[in-house]
Amino acid sequence: MKIAILGAGAWGTALAVSAAAVHQVTLWSRDAVQAQALAAGRTNERYLPGVTLPTDLRLAGGSYQFASAIEGRDLVIIATPMSGLRGMLAALQHVKAPVAWLCKGFETPLKSDSHPSNYPSFGLLAHEIRAQAAPELIAGVLSGPSFAQEVARGQPTALVAASEHAAVRDALVEAFHGPTLRVYANDDIVGVEVGGAVKNVLAIATGLCDGLGLGLNARAALITRGLAEMTRLGMALGAKPETFTGLSGLGDLVLTATGDLSRNRKVGLALAQGKTLDAAVADLGHVAEGVYCARTVVQRAAGLGIEMPISQGVVALLDGRITPSEAVAALMGREATAEGM
Numbered sequence: 001m002k003i004a005i006l007g008a009g010a011w012g013t014a015l016a017v018s019a020a021a022v023h024q025v026t027l028w029s030r031d032a033v034q035a036q037a038l039a040a041g042r043t044n045e046r047y048l049p050g051v052t053l054p055t056d057l058r059l060a061g062g063s064y065q066f067a068s069a070i071e072g073r074d075l076v077i078i079a080t081p082m083s084g085l086r087g088m089l090a091a092l093q094h095v096k097a098p099v100a101w102l103c104k105g106f107e108t109p110l111k112s113d114s115h116p117s118n119y120p121s122f123g124l125l126a127h128e129i130r131a132q133a134a135p136e137l138i139a140g141v142l143s144g145p146s147f148a149q150e151v152a153r154g155q156p157t158a159l160v161a162a163s164e165h166a167a168v169r170d171a172l173v174e175a176f177h178g179p180t181l182r183v184y185a186n187d188d189i190v191g192v193e194v195g196g197a198v199k200n201v202l203a204i205a206t207g208l209c210d211g212l213g214l215g216l217n218a219r220a221a222l223i224t225r226g227l228a229e230m231t232r233l234g235m236a237l238g239a240k241p242e243t244f245t246g247l248s249g250l251g252d253l254v255l256t257a258t259g260d261l262s263r264n265r266k267v268g269l270a271l272a273q274g275k276t277l278d279a280a281v282a283d284l285g286h287v288a289e290g291v292y293c294a295r296t297v298v299q300r301a302a303g304l305g306i307e308m309p310i311s312q313g314v315v316a317l318l319d320g321r322i323t324p325s326e327a328v329a330a331l332m333g334r335e336a337t338a339e340g341m
Contacts, residue, residue, distance in 0.1 A: 014152040207262075
């Protein structure tokens, strides 16, 4: 296959390294200078240090090489953060090949009065953005529990290819399924995207819990009740409940909430240590999507009448309205109820 991966961050680079062993892959960077540095050093020291780029991996960069990077490709992968997805989809709206995105989260609503008339007052999931920005695209998402460093090193990983279009699911499986990277198809794109978005918010909460030294019992309770929150929101948006017991639900939540490589977990740990949110994010050097979509998660839930107390506590903490200790006290002080969704 001929594959274009648009975005040379950690995850885009890792997938490019993995797929280049079998397919003809072009990794495109928005920054032409970055592309030149990748080509010269055959490594992405900023986002994926210590991983050598295969000699067969083609590199491109800058707007002047964008058209050639996607021309004649069998599959196009968008590896930008959520903030860049709408613009990238618009640029790809006439592409005939299957398109898939890697980002997880909700889009942050525009505050400007100059936004398009069809832009909602609440943030959208990626497939909802696609419906507005590129309605003719045959598209989907590649998601699931995965750290970029482990994928690039060939460590065992399982992902989910989700789309309403079988052609997209099949293309993703053909492109990335292999001995160490397993790709499972799923037609529930709503459930897969909700799981990928909400788990980032919940990982901040579990990082906070661990940073305050509350113990493994508290972490287990937080993850379990967080899964219930995720499932409630997903079902209200039309997802299948069984999706949340799979890779993109429980699997991704456990990895992001407990893994030491998790950026969102690191934010929670930093806040527990008394760091400001700005300092915590700056220390990462990468995007932590949970920070940017937490408020939207809560807003979407409120609009649907869905209660999400853990996510609400994270938003209050990120906004500086409560301290880390107060956030935990608010959650543990909730009235006893019957267990359930």
